[in-house]
Amino acid sequence: MANISGNKNIESIDYNAIEAMESFNKFVKKKNTFLFSITAVFLTLYILLPILAFQPVLQQKFFGNITGVWVYSAGLFIMTIILCTLYVKKAASFDKAAAAVLAEYHEKGGK
Template sequence: MAQKELMTGKKKSVDYEKVQSSPQFKQFLSRKKKFIVPLTVFFMIFYFLLPIFTSYTTFLNNPAIGNISWTWIFAFSQFLMVWVLSGMYVRKAASFDKEAEQIIHEQLK
């Protein structure tokens, strides 16, 4: 498309209100929400469980491996969780970007 713009010297402007009201864009947002909302809910629950468990229970204080308690394992797993969720999002965001570009391209036709 960029080559066509260079040849004609004209650049089509995108009518973002038209894009936003299109059924393809609404389906796109729905699919995006179905991915992002559950991951966010899982992250928030997993994140806040550590301070809740350490404040109101004692079972994480038990030794897991030698002198290392379950609290340390849970805390370390939060770092792993962030890396895994971030990796999942980065891969999925690439497909979201391609799909959004395709929707915008279709609106320019």
């Protein structure tokens, strides 16, 4: 593998040893649980829009001539912003956890 960055530590990392570490597996499980959960919430609410758009509950007028479909659609934008903000905040903790896994690897003699 070519060393493009000039960092010699990248070439000597034993990825199989890291994969065998319990802390790495816990980290990956925690991260995947969060990512799949947030994705499931997003896709479920997003896919429900065309399904619910023609249902009587969303055809009712909520504010003046604004129907529930418009309110639901606006809610999707708000949901997207909230989920993105939540991910950005959570990503910082994932970065710290990944750094802790690498530190543990180096403490155990990894190069």
